[in-house]
Amino acid sequence: MTFANPLAWLGLIPLWGGILFLYFLRIRHQTVKTTAAFLWPENRDSVRADAPFQRLQWSLLLALQLLLAFLAILMLARPQVAQSAVITESTIFVVDGSASMNATDVKPSRFDAAVNQLNQSIATKSRTSRIAIIESGTTTRIVSGLTADESALARASRTLKSTDAEVDLSEAMQLAAAIGKNQPGAKIILLSDGVFSDIADFKPGGIPTAFTPIGRGAGNAFFRAFAAGSSARGDALLISVDGTFSEKREFALNIEADGEPLTKLNVVLNPGKPWTTTLPLRREVSRLEGKLDVDDALKTDNVALALGPDRRAVRILLVSAGNVFLERALALDPRVKLDRTASLPESESGEGPSNYDLVVFDGVAERPVRAKFAVTFGKPMAGGGIEPSGTTKNSPWSSTKKGPLTEGTGWNDLYIESMTRLNLQPGAVAWVSSADGPLLAEAAPGPSRRLVVPFSLLDSDLPLQPTFPILLSNIVSWASATGSKSGEELGILKPGMSWVMPGWSRGTLFTPDGDQAQVTSETGTLRLSNLDRVGWYRLRDGNRNARVGMSLINSSESNLLPRVPVLGQAPASSVVAFNAPQWGDLWRWIALLALAVFCFEWWVYARKS
């Protein structure tokens, strides 16, 4: 045991000396005449001292007061016991706030268990140890920078919250490495259940990283697929349910259509075998919701949302000098009805009704279009929220914002010979950015929406990447996803994705939890982020209504079985094991003991008085 403030012991001498001096003082007794002095018992316990001097006598009060003084000095000396090596001089905690952390296989939940471990580390750390906290949720958030202030850390810890979303931990881990860089004794502790994608490219820069999966693993039922489609045989809902149970389970699946019960199915789930069915939809529906009535570890993935089948074909006009990659990729999508032209017809230029849902410019100068959606590959036209400014080369590193347009795409290691640098005006969104500017930007000038990929497909290897057909599919979905009967705009997103609503400058947002909030935008486009709860979000502005469903259909998040992901080049389990420290500073315990002694001393004094 060591003392953080050993000089405090110097205070013990005058303190004890003062107490003993008071006890050396002789009691001055008041003389009182009485008729029966012999009946009074002798009692020489001194409870007050106010005159010189007497021989020191044994007194319980004296002993208690000396003990109290000793404890006070001991507390000020800040004794510390040897700590485990978990909390170092600079420790960066990364708290996983993904959907799987809501699992209840450890009580009350994996996320709460992680926060408890964090709080325990804060409470027992040494006085000089610094801690930083990073929350990995729908966005990566530095909850607290490196600080030794325990109260500030405790306050920051209380703001941590989990989400219903899949989380990309790589950004949080890179951020932790950046914070720990050049810090003496830095260490990263990942509080997670291990249910995340491998972070093979994690480069901690020599900073030790500790990780132990939170959670024991538990049986869980979840949706693998829940989507409506239209075919020659009519509309149908494809449902696939899977589970991680070790034995056969049977439970109900309730399906609602437009908020009304549609049917109830009996799910029989055998270990390792998904349950799949196709449910014919005999009437036109806009919204579909499936709920698994099962007792399992994770409730978030027991709900699936889908839109009704979209029978409309997406009419696309490709304005291009000729691009076989693009043309074939678009034509492969069964939803697309494609026309190709070398230049934009006057009938589609300017303002007015359009024959197309989407106009795609490829290597051709972009012009204003009548269609509601426009995509430009190459240099965009000026105005409309996105301004071109010169030419540059793309750097290999990029960041991607989660959204329907970027879902399933990867933009790192993309080779681009040259690209146009873009300046985004307020209201525009950079879905993918590199150090040289946006690689995928969206703007919503007026009622139309405009997407820009600022490089020619032929000047990059994007058409050769798996991302390319996914991006085009996302673009087709983007151009067809809105619109429904009764004028309500509908959409389906995954938790954590941003909900972008062009043409909306204000509205009331109703969340699945029953809360509501006023939202406004000065750019004419509402962009709602951090929608991280599963369920229907509704936006209302007067008579206008929009609704978006957040649905977690993610088999990796739903698989709660213990997993050891890769952190850097090695499995996470090979790094330092995490055990919560048991002792740090002892002054709190001493303070409690001193308080107890004080109460006892007061009780003794009160009884003697």
Next chain:
Amino acid sequence: MAVLPGLSAQEQQVLSRYRLLPRRRGVGTHGERLSQSQGMSHEFRDFREYADGDDLRHFDWNVLARLGQRVVRTYQDEQELKVTLVLDASASMTSHDPAKWETARAIAGALGFVALQGGDALQSFAIGRGGTVRSLRGYTATGRLAHWLDEIPEPSEAHSLRKGCEAVVNQLKGPGITILISDGLEPDAESSLRAFVRRQQELWWVQVLSEDELDPGLTGDLELVDVDLGHMRTTTITDEVREGYRSNLSAHINTLSAAATRSGGKAMLVKAGATIESLIRDVWRPQRWIG
């Protein structure tokens, strides 16, 4: 009739109907009272108002017929009951509460008056004061008793109960009743009481204590000085100490009471301020001190 200090005329009127009732035979033979003894002298000595229990053989029917008064005759040669009245007049009897002394003096007057009314021979001593009255007899001596009581100044000087009792005991001759009125607050008060018993006295022990002595309100760190003995005791008054005092006092009271009653005497504890009327009603008559 002379008025005794501390007694009202009405109380004296009531007391005049009573006589002292000794518990033991042999402390004196009452000619006026029904007795086992058959041999009596018949030399007339005085008239006395009839009281319950008087022998009807001595009832004077002629006086009743002529004057309508109920009197009995007393005779000179009857063996008298010797009553010794000992009143503690030490400083402790006025310490803290003047009512304590007034009550003690009133009791002395009341019981002395009853003795005189009963034709008993009364002698009185005041501990701490030299004044002694001997051989008072008959109700006509009431004035002398009252004068004696009036002459005793309010106690203010320390005096030992033990020494005072020794002085009285040395003057006693023959059996009789000794009525000792004191607070008894001395460590060896019991031996003082036993000294009377050893002198063939039926001891009637009257202990008078003030409210403050029964439940003291002292607090703090005190040097307690005994007003009579000068003893000192250093103590810090706590709940435990106060409880210890009460316990010691209770034991002391019981010890003194037992010293009187075990030898055939009587004992009573009187709180300062008690009236003679209440003592007659609640103690003396029910416990057959008088009758």
